[in-house]
Amino acid sequence: MHPALKKHSTRGLTLLELVIAVMVLSLGSLAAIRATDQSRVAIGGMPTRVLAQIVARNRVQELKLYGAIASGGLPGTVEMGGRSFQVTVDKTATAGGLVEARVAVRGPDGPGAFLVAYVASLGPGS
Secondary structure, three states: OOHHHHOOOOOOOOHHHHHHHHHHHHHHHHHHHHHHHHHHHHHHOHHHHHHHHHHHHHHHHHHHHHOOOHHHHOOOEEEEOOEEEEEEEEEEEOOOOEEEEEEEEEOOOOOEEEEEEEEEOOOOOO
């Protein structure tokens, strides 16, 4: 038999090895694309949540300024950053004479903020 026919080349990749390598790379690429898409969705709601936190902190400052009792006339809807936010305040008297105010803010597309503060029942200097 001819010696050139007996030798098999061990250099290079077989077709099966190449297909497996491409499949592994494509699975890794799909996982990376999915992870970036999830982070994009999570970041997408961030401006509304940040604005909702600002609205909640503003409402706590209004409660401190006007007092928890006199704050009943504050609006339930607040405009901030071109968005409309629903603000609810649940008040509970504490044994120490303060008022626990639980401020909940809900944005137009769902995400919002929740803040608990302790304020005087009357405003400063009252």
